[in-house]
Amino acid sequence: DGGITQSPKYLFRKEGQNVTLSCEQNLNHDAMYWYRQDPGQGLRLIYYSQIVNDFQKGDIAEGYSVSREKKESFPLTVTSAQKNPTAFYLCASSIGQYNEQFFGPGTRLTVL
Amino acid sequence: GENVEQHPSTLSVQEGDSAVIKCTYSDSASNYFPWYKQELGKGPQLIIDIRSNVGEKKDQRIAVTLNKTAKHFSLHITETQPEDSAVYFCAASKGGSYIPTFGRGTSLIVHP
Numbered sequence: 001d002g003g004i005t006q007s008p009k010y011l012f013r014k015e016g017q018n019v020t021l022s023c024e025q026n027l028n029h030d031a032m033y034w035y036r037q038d039p040g041q042g043l044r045l046i047y048y049s050q051i052v053n054d055f056q057k058g059d060i061a062e063g064y065s066v067s068r069e070k071k072e073s074f075p076l077t078v079t080s081a082q083k084n085p086t087a088f089y090l091c092a093s094s095i096g097q098y099n100e101q102f103f104g105p106g107t108r109l110t111v112l
Numbered sequence: 113g114e115n116v117e118q119h120p121s122t123l124s125v126q127e128g129d130s131a132v133i134k135c136t137y138s139d140s141a142s143n144y145f146p147w148y149k150q151e152l153g154k155g156p157q158l159i160i161d162i163r164s165n166v167g168e169k170k171d172q173r174i175a176v177t178l179n180k181t182a183k184h185f186s187l188h189i190t191e192t193q194p195e196d197s198a199v200y201f202c203a204a205s206k207g208g209s210y211i212p213t214f215g216r217g218t219s220l221i222v223h224p
Contacts, residue, residue, distance in 0.1 A: 004155075033211070040121070042201065042216035043156075050209065058211075090155055098144035098163075098207045103155035 003027065004104035006091050011109045013078070013085070021076045021107045023091030031099065032074035036060060037088040037106075046089075049074055078109065086111045114139040116204050118215025126223050131192050133218045135202035136184040142204040145178060145185045146212065150199045159200075160187070192222045 004025045013019045025032065034046040045058030049068040063082025068074055078085045091104040115138040125131050135145075143164035148156035162169045162176045162185065169176050173192075178185040185204075189196055199219050205212035 040216065043214040045211060048211060098205055099210065099212060100146065100158065101212060105155045
């Protein structure tokens with residue numbers, strides 16, 4: 001089965017801790033993305049990577065970091081510098097000339 | 113950059129009625145317009161898309177129309193069913209290396 005997996009589904013973090021969200025795809029897509037979703041805010045782009053070992057900041061990159069060491073994997077680290085990290089995080093990958101996006105099931109992060 | 117406005121933010125209909133969600137975009141170079149459906153607690157799933165060389169596209173009860181001159185596109189759902197209840201997102205993209213820009217979403221509620 002081809003697709004995008006995100007783990008864990010739910011994540012709880014204490015203030016001041018860094019936490020890493022996993023995203024894996026077996027679709028052989030070159031590009032991968034991280035979005036943050038808050039109620040009424042739509043999808044806001046955090047980081048994206050169009051090729052292995054390269055990534056760019058999106059609209060709300062502050063307090064987040066990523067790596068892209070393998071084509072299949074694009075983990076997101078939410079650092080203690082992110083002031084309001086409680087949100088639903090979506091990973092996506094894309095293919096084709098129109099960058100058609102395929103989304104994972106999401107990770108809900110809650111800071112306690 | 114591109115700006116996508118989506119209306120309404122909430123839409124409530126009775127089962128069997130039609131539902132229409134409208135989006136406008138700002139960049140006349142955008143040429144790909146996907147629509148996503150997001151069920152509660154899940155990632156968005158592509159339900160239909162349209163390229164700029166087409167004015168209308170249908171897939172069973174779902175249709176999308178595009179007016180390039182006015183820079184707006186709409187999603188039409190006929191004979192709505194309770195399982196159509198979800199958040200719907202529109203997006204606009206110029207393709208190539210450009211990332212799609214998403215609207216803020218419409219929460220569709222279909223009452224049985």
